[in-house]
Amino acid sequence: RNMSETSIASARASVMIYDDVNKKWVPSGSSAGVSKVHIFQHNFNNTFRVVGRKLQDHEVVINCLIARTLKYNQATSTFHQWRDSKQVYGLNFSSRDDADAFAKAMNFAVETL
Numbered sequence: 122r123n124m125s126e127t128s129i130a131s132a133r134a135s136v137m138i139y140d141d142v143n144k145k146w147v148p149s150g151s152s153a154g155v156s157k158v159h160i161f162q163h164n165f166n167n168t169f170r171v172v173g174r175k176l177q178d179h180e181v182v183i184n185c186l187i188a189r190t191l192k193y194n195q196a197t198s199t200f201h202q203w204r205d206s207k208q209v210y211g212l213n214f215s216s217r218d219d220a221d222a223f224a225k226a227m228n229f230a231v232e233t234l
């Protein structure tokens with residue numbers, strides 16, 4: 122457990138990465154499945170990151186810094202996505218409530234940076 126970070130959101134979602142070559146979404150990590158996805162706020166240096174671990178085996182399937190310039194796209198009520206310099210991430214949330222809570226925290230993070 123990382124004591125210098127605070128979770129400001131946690132949601133259940135399957136984490137996907139967009140395969141630009143084949144133009145399709147693929148599961149992030151070694152297999153498809155639902156993860157617990159957090160937004161962690163660093164307690165001192167005002168940075169935020171998205172960290173997700175598979176429910177089944179705790180494999181880390183996303184660990185990405187939230188940049189101030191991040192554009193968070195709520196494509197549907199349960200599928201949200203964003204880009205960083207390397208790839209496009211998609212979160213297929215298990216519920217609309219999880220999606221809403223996560224989006225609220227993501228918007229807070231981007232506005233705070």
Ligand SMILES: CC(=O)N[C@@H](Cc1ccccc1Cl)C(=O)N1CCC[C@]12C=C[C@@H]1CC[C@@H](C(=O)N3CCC[C@@H]4C=C[C@H]5CC[C@@H](C(=O)O)N5C(=O)[C@H]43)N1C2=O
Pocket residue numbers: 139146192193194196197200202203204209211213
């Ligand atoms: C300017 C820009 O970058 N635009 C980005 C989006 C963006 C805008 C603004 C800021 C950041 C970003 Cl990231 C863009 O458009 N991107 C990012 C890569 C992929 C995509 C490009 C083309 C395809 C066409 C269809 C569409 C798509 O992917 N979906 C439609 C809506 C939900 C639908 C839901 C679930 C996923 C689960 C698998 C697949 C399925 O349901 O089987 N699927 C979908 O099909 C999903 N696309 C995209 O989102």
